[in-house]
Amino acid sequence: MKYKTIMQGAIVLGGLALGGAALAAGPSASMLANTCAGCHGTDGSSNGPATPSIAGIKGEYFIETMQEYKSGKRPSTIMDRIAKGYSDDEIKLMAGFFAEQKFVRIEQNADKKLASAGKRLHDRYCEKCHEEGGRMADDGGILAGQMMPYLRYSFDDFTNGSRSMPKKMKSKVDEMLKKEKKGSDSIEQLVHYYGSQK
Amino acid sequence: MTHITRRSFLKVAGGTAAVGAIGVPHLAFGASKKVVVVGGGIGGATMAKYLRRADASIEVTLIEPNKHYYTCFMSNEVLGGERAMDSIKFDYTGLGKHGVKVVNDTVTAIDAAARKVTTAGGQSFSYDRCVVAPGIDFRWDAIGGYDEKVAETIPHAWKAGPQTTILHKQLQDMKDGGTVIIAPPVGPFRCPPGPYERASQIAHYLKKHKPKSKVLILDASDKFSKQGLFMAGWKKHYGDMIEWVSAANGGKIESVDAASRTVQGTVDKFKGDVVNVIPPQKAGKIAHIAGLVNDKGWCPVNQGTFESTIHANIHVIGDASIAGAMPKSGYSANSQAKVCAAAVVALLNGMEAPVPAYVNTCYSLITPEHGISVAAVYQLVDGAIAGVKGAGGLTPADASEETLRREVAYAHSWFKNITADTFG
Numbered sequence: 001m002k003y004k005t006i007m008q009g010a011i012v013l014g015g016l017a018l019g020g021a022a023l024a025a026g027p028s029a030s031m032l033a034n035t036c037a038g039c040h041g042t043d044g045s046s047n048g049p050a051t052p053s054i055a056g057i058k059g060e061y062f063i064e065t066m067q068e069y070k071s072g073k074r075p076s077t078i079m080d081r082i083a084k085g086y087s088d089d090e091i092k093l094m095a096g097f098f099a100e101q102k103f104v105r106i107e108q109n110a111d112k113k114l115a116s117a118g119k120r121l122h123d124r125y126c127e128k129c130h131e132e133g134g135r136m137a138d139d140g141g142i143l144a145g146q147m148m149p150y151l152r153y154s155f156d157d158f159t160n161g162s163r164s165m166p167k168k169m170k171s172k173v174d175e176m177l178k179k180e181k182k183g184s185d186s187i188e189q190l191v192h193y194y195g196s197q198k
Numbered sequence: 199m200t201h202i203t204r205r206s207f208l209k210v211a212g213g214t215a216a217v218g219a220i221g222v223p224h225l226a227f228g229a230s231k232k233v234v235v236v237g238g239g240i241g242g243a244t245m246a247k248y249l250r251r252a253d254a255s256i257e258v259t260l261i262e263p264n265k266h267y268y269t270c271f272m273s274n275e276v277l278g279g280e281r282a283m284d285s286i287k288f289d290y291t292g293l294g295k296h297g298v299k300v301v302n303d304t305v306t307a308i309d310a311a312a313r314k315v316t317t318a319g320g321q322s323f324s325y326d327r328c329v330v331a332p333g334i335d336f337r338w339d340a341i342g343g344y345d346e347k348v349a350e351t352i353p354h355a356w357k358a359g360p361q362t363t364i365l366h367k368q369l370q371d372m373k374d375g376g377t378v379i380i381a382p383p384v385g386p387f388r389c390p391p392g393p394y395e396r397a398s399q400i401a402h403y404l405k406k407h408k409p410k411s412k413v414l415i416l417d418a419s420d421k422f423s424k425q426g427l428f429m430a431g432w433k434k435h436y437g438d439m440i441e442w443v444s445a446a447n448g449g450k451i452e453s454v455d456a457a458s459r460t461v462q463g464t465v466d467k468f469k470g471d472v473v474n475v476i477p478p479q480k481a482g483k484i485a486h487i488a489g490l491v492n493d494k495g496w497c498p499v500n501q502g503t504f505e506s507t508i509h510a511n512i513h514v515i516g517d518a519s520i521a522g523a524m525p526k527s528g529y530s531a532n533s534q535a536k537v538c539a540a541a542v543v544a545l546l547n548g549m550e551a552p553v554p555a556y557v558n559t560c561y562s563l564i565t566p567e568h569g570i571s572v573a574a575v576y577q578l579v580d581g582a583i584a585g586v587k588g589a590g591g592l593t594p595a596d597a598s599e600e601t602l603r604r605e606v607a608y609a610h611s612w613f614k615n616i617t618a619d620t621f622g
Contacts, residue, residue: 027555027577034248034536035557035575038529038616039608047618050604051611077593077604078559078571085557085575085589149607156600 029093032086036094045104050149056103058137062095065141075162099137105145110196118193121186125172134194139166148195155187231256231546234315234325236305236484238262240269241516241531242331243293244620248539250296256546259323260293261315263304267621268358270389271528272613277355277366278399279406280566286358288621308488310509327542329504329513330490330497331531332482333357334388337495340478342453342462352456352473355396356388368472369400374408376471379461381416381451383478386496388517388526390423391572393476395562398428401436402565414470415442416463417449418478423525424562424570427593431564451475481518488512496520501583503541503551504534513538522583524576530558532616554578561609569593569605 033044036054040046044055054062068074069083086094122133126143130136134143143151157163158173165173180186231253235246238260246260267288275281290300303317308328316322336354338345344352355365369378378400382393397413404411421444422428432440443449448465455461460469480486480495490497490506497514499506501522504513515538516531524530533556541551556576563569574590576583593605 025553027553031537031540031552031555035533035555037536037619038532038557039559039612041615042619042622046611047614049611049614050607051615077597077601077608078573081573081589081591082557082559082575083589085586090555147611153604 029097032094033097043101044098048147052150054098055101057141059095059099066091108195110192114189114192115196118189125176143194144197148191151191232325233258233327234323235260235329237331239333240528241535244532244535245329246298247296248536252543259299261301270358273358273362274396274399278402292622305484327511331516332484332518334479334517335482336477344454348456354476356476372471375410377412378472379414379470380474384418387479391562394428397440398564401439413440420444420446427570435565485518502578504538523585533557568602569609
């Protein structure tokens with residue numbers, strides 16, 4: 001028993017020593033991630049109404065997003081100014097931190113009728129990549145339970161061309177807007193579907 | 199590694215002892231770790247919560263005289279008629295759930311040598327580390343004829359709560375065609391863009407309900423935070439309704455006559471129908487009593503740990519502290535509290551304080567559709583908090599109307615999230 005405790009200690013210390021060497025020059029992952037909480041919520045789960053939750057999202061998506069804010073490739077209000085404050089290594093650490101957090105959903109004012117229409121659209125056009133109704137962390141973040149105003153902004157940016165869509169997404173969105181009656185309503189229906197998920 | 203549970207710490211400590219690589223922590227195992235937090239504003243409340251989150255073996259007592267806290271941020275929206283007082287009111291039940299012991303009392307003394315805090319209610323609390331977060335106090339001797347008593351009729355409304363209500367009611371009672379005077383102080387003061395957001399929000403209210411009225415800003419300075427963005431926004435939405443008089447043009451006020459609602463500038467006298475004097479500021483009272491201030495009335499600290507450079511084992515965070523390039527804001531206080539909490543947890547566990555990271559974002563609402571912001575990311579450089587070069591800055595002057603609308607939505611989100619992060 002004693003041997004085991006010592007060994008565990010040695011293993012943890014070994015991990016620390018390695019981590020310590022990597023972190024010697026900079027802040028830890030949680031220290032860095034704490035700076036995000038004022039806008040994105042404690043541990044990255046937002047209380048709304050608009051700022052997106054970043055808890056539980058894939059590390060790759062976090063890194064890609066921050067890099068695109070830094071370079072100006074992705075439009076934003078404030079994140080372009082904030083992302084430039086973190087080094088590539090710091091962004092990686094934050095990505096790892098948020099990927100491990102649980103995405104906590106809050107009640108939003110989603111309309112049931114719009115949401116059920118949105119579900120049909122989601123199943124037809126989106127589910128293939130945004131699996132399980134958008135609950136899975138994928139290459140585009142987590143959609144289920146995401147803040148509705150943020151989803152609207154994102155759709156606006158995608159459809160007006162200020163933010164580029166991945167090829168597959170673009171063809172699906174184009175198809176949806178063309179095939180569905182009143183194309184722009186379909187986006188609002190999707191927003192309500194994602195916003196309705198608990 | 200700031201999330202140190204007792205178990206993982208013991209594991210680390212066990213390993214340390216076994217290999218004998220690093221010094222043995224100076225605290226004996228099982229020794230109590232007591233932290234007393236003085237003040238339950240944004241800094242103090244965040245501090246208490248994040249200490250408990252990081253190390254549940256620390257006994258945290260937060261001492262605060264009021265049962266409720268009204269946030270200064272977003273209180274201008276109350277004046278603008280866009281928000282109810284109840285929405286900026288918070289209590290300490292959330293902290294209780296984290297295991298913070300909340301005591302409603304006023305700290306009257308801190309004995310740095312004996313590590314003991316005493317209160318007006320006759321209680322005393324010993325500590326291993328004390329965190330002082332008293333916010334601001336006013337320099338009541340700076341403006342002739344203006345003191346705490348006069349503030350009941352000529353409100354400062356720079357601490358939210360009853361003062362906000364007084365100013366709000368005066369605006370509602372004012373006749374159309376009246377003049378509202380706002381007199382910002384010389385810096386440093388709490389919330390640098392605040393007076394100008396206030397002018398915007400009051401103009402928003404007046405435009406809707408009393409359109410012949412005016413807002414006159416009599417400034418003790420010659421420039422102000424987000425100046426270009428504010429002035430462009432004022433012109434766009436309020437025309438000539440808001441007039442700004444810089445100190446150089448006679449804006450600095452020297453005295454107040456409460457009965458006639460008149461203020462004396464360096465050149466002219468100005469008469470208002472509602473007068474809002476924001477006096478010059480200093481660190482909160484207890485910081486002075488405890489001898490934590492410098493000759494300018496603010497608290498010098500080690501900017502990496504927020505430990506006072508005057509008294510060991512006492513940390514000062516938020517508006518009262520001298521925190522390098524960080525402004526005195528709610529977000530700064532929240533961010534500093536987390537850095538300080540991580541340092542205190544490490545130090546109480548016999549470890550070195552971790553490398554800090556800080557942030558600040560300040561939103562200002564010019565109309566319910568026009569928000570602007572300033573942001574900065576900070577790091578510790580040669581012992582001083584400095585903005586990361588090439589990052590941060592203002593909303594672009596040519597931002598689209600859609601962007602300005604989104605900034606409002608994000609400002610409201612910031613409010614929800616920072617208050618939940620602090621009190622929840």
